[in-house]
Structures are given as C-alpha cells and as structure tokens.
Amino acid sequence: MRKRSQALCGVAWRRKHRQADALQVLLALGLLWPLGRLNVASAQTGIATPAPKSEIRNPNSPHWPFDAAEAQRRQKEAATALGGQTERQIDLGGGVTMALVLIPPGEFVMGAPKDESPLDPDESPQARVRIERPFWLGKCEVTNQQYRRFKPAHNSRTIDTYWKDRTGPGPSANDDLQPVIRISWHEAMQFCQWLSGKAGAPCRLPTESEWEYACRAGAATPFSCPADQLSKHANIADKSLASIKPWAVLDDKQSDGASVSAQVGKYQPNAWGLHDMHGNVFEWCLSVYKPYPYRTDDDRENPSAAGPRVIRGGSWDDLPRRCRSAFRLSYPPDYRVYNVGFRVACPAP
Ligand SMILES: [Ca+2]
Ligand SMILES: [Ca+2]
Numbered sequence: 001m002r003k004r005s006q007a008l009c010g011v012a013w014r015r016k017h018r019q020a021d022a023l024q025v026l027l028a029l030g031l032l033w034p035l036g037r038l039n040v041a042s043a044q045t046g047i048a049t050p051a052p053k054s055e056i057r058n059p060n061s062p063h064w065p066f067d068a069a070e071a072q073r074r075q076k077e078a079a080t081a082l083g084g085q086t087e088r089q090i091d092l093g094g095g096v097t098m099a100l101v102l103i104p105p106g107e108f109v110m111g112a113p114k115d116e117s118p119l120d121p122d123e124s125p126q127a128r129v130r131i132e133r134p135f136w137l138g139k140c141e142v143t144n145q146q147y148r149r150f151k152p153a154h155n156s157r158t159i160d161t162y163w164k165d166r167t168g169p170g171p172s173a174n175d176d177l178q179p180v181i182r183i184s185w186h187e188a189m190q191f192c193q194w195l196s197g198k199a200g201a202p203c204r205l206p207t208e209s210e211w212e213y214a215c216r217a218g219a220a221t222p223f224s225c226p227a228d229q230l231s232k233h234a235n236i237a238d239k240s241l242a243s244i245k246p247w248a249v250l251d252d253k254q255s256d257g258a259s260v261s262a263q264v265g266k267y268q269p270n271a272w273g274l275h276d277m278h279g280n281v282f283e284w285c286l287s288v289y290k291p292y293p294y295r296t297d298d299d300r301e302n303p304s305a306a307g308p309r310v311i312r313g314g315s316w317d318d319l320p321r322r323c324r325s326a327f328r329l330s331y332p333p334d335y336r337v338y339n340v341g342f343r344v345a346c347p348a349p
Helices: 002-028 033-044 068-081 144-148 185-199 208-216 227-233 239-243
Strands: 054-057 087-093 096-103 106-110 127-131 135-138 161-163 166-168 282-288 309-312 328-331 345-347
Touching (some): 068 096, 087 185, 096 144, 096 208, 106 208, 135 208, 185 282, 208 282, 208 309
Antiparallel strands (some): 054 127, 087 096, 096 135, 106 127, 135 345, 282 309, 309 328
C-alpha cells in the first residue's frame, strides 16, 4: 500500500511538472503570445511594484545557517533600527485587520543541497542570495474575510468530493478564517495594489527568494521545524485526508487533524512568527518560474515579464516532500487553483 502510494505520488508530481515544462517550451517558441500580452497589460495598469535587487554570489555563506535564537535576535535588531516592533497591523476596514511580521535583511543559500532527500531537479544548483533590506511579510496566508474586503463577492467554494458512493460538495473552503483560494496571480497582485492604499506603502507578492528566505528563518534543513514534528507546524496530506478522498496519496504517519485547508495561524509558527509557510495552501510568488541557480538579472523578478509564476510551500493536499522550503512549482498567472492562495509583502521604510 505504501509503495503504491509513493508510486502514485511520483506519477502525480511528474504530471504537474510536465505541464510546466510544456508551457515553458511553448513560451520559448513564442506560441503563447496571449499569456505574454496579459502580463504586459497588467504592467500597463500599474498594479505591480518592482522588486528589490538581490545580490547573488557563491553558494556558501559564513552567515548561514542560523538557529531560532539568532533569527529572533536579528529580527529584534531590525525592528529596533526602524524604531518599532517586530509585528504590525494593517486596518482593512469593517473590523478586519492583517498582521505582518518584520523579516530582517541577511543572506542565505537558496535551493536544496545535493544530499537533501527527497530532492527535485529544479531545486539546484544552489545560490547565495542576499536580501538587502528588511521587509514586512504576512504573518498568515490572506484569508477569505480579508480578501472579501477587496472583492466582497469572492467565493472560495467547497472542496468537492466525487467517488462511487458520494457526489457533491465536500467541506467548505470559504469560511472567513480559511485562506482565500481560486484567485489568479493577477488577482493576488490587484489585492496587493488595493492593500497599498491601506498600508501607506507599496505592497506586492514576495519574490521567490524572499519567500524561501522567510520560510527557512535560518534553517538549511528541509523544513524550518524538525521533520518529525511537521504535523504540529503544518497542515499537509495527513491521514485526515482519507475522510474526503479515500484514494488519496497521503502520509499516514502524520496527523494534523485537518482534511482540507485549516483556519490560518492554527499551527506553530517558524522562528520569525510566520504561520503556514509549510502546507495549508500553496502561495503565489511574484517571480517567474525559471531554472536555478537563482538570479535577478534575467527578469524573473520583473512583475511584467511573461511566463508561469512560482507557487511555494505545499498544501493540505500534498505530501511532505512538496511542503519543503526548497520545493518549487508553477502555474500560468491566470489560473485559479483549488489549493493556491497567497500572502503579501511590503517594504520596510
Ligand atoms: Ca491535513
Ligand atoms: Ca502555505
């Protein structure tokens, strides 16, 4: 049973990657010009904010990795330098707020080391990436309630269940405190543009490097927590999933108590106070999906560049390997996906 599950997982993973690979080939051949035109159009409407430059050097760093105590020391030091706290709230109106935490500047080694197991081919070679400036990042994924302050009619719907003895709507994904899903990359960027007016600063999606740096919080290991404690830190495809998908590929050693997306912030945070970076829902990043080593001089952090956009972190429907800090996947920016949401980033003053 376990072997069969692993085999099925491999098939599913390859299927999704074939999709991305095929898309890249079509883009390279210039056969998907409407997709590129969509991106240009979004730039013309001014919804995007340019990402900061990251410096890339050799894939080793004397400042990396660091432990949780050092992560918190650096975070407090950055907050003190800005004359404030490590956490702030944005008022979205209607009694709804959004919490952001301060991510200190620093450098890290991005991607998976060759001895990480499991490992996917697009996670290496690694690169040394420097985050030059502190930035604010959503403490949690954006919720349905928060997103509906921007688009009141949005409905994340249900996770429908269809099999031999059951057809119809399954568990809700539309509760106020569940993460918003079924929103495209363009819509996530439009939310960030709307949020900029509330925050008094230009908000956007995190770049892929910012996302991984924040997710790791100093840890060079597959997860920011010990692998044997993952179910305390993340909602993944644990044995709960069998209640809605009897055929599901799941990890029956994990027991996180949630069959679909959970209310944000229910699981333990990483050292910088970020919840659900591993699991719950995948998260759109600003960056175009391109091969490693990660670099910033090839337009991948350009919000108006064409190409599929990166998603990170895995979801309630994914095995631990897809919830790792280094795991990468992508979708075209106009896709609305049942297990993909986002969190926001704002530059610190
Ligand atoms: Ca779960
Ligand atoms: Ca997540």
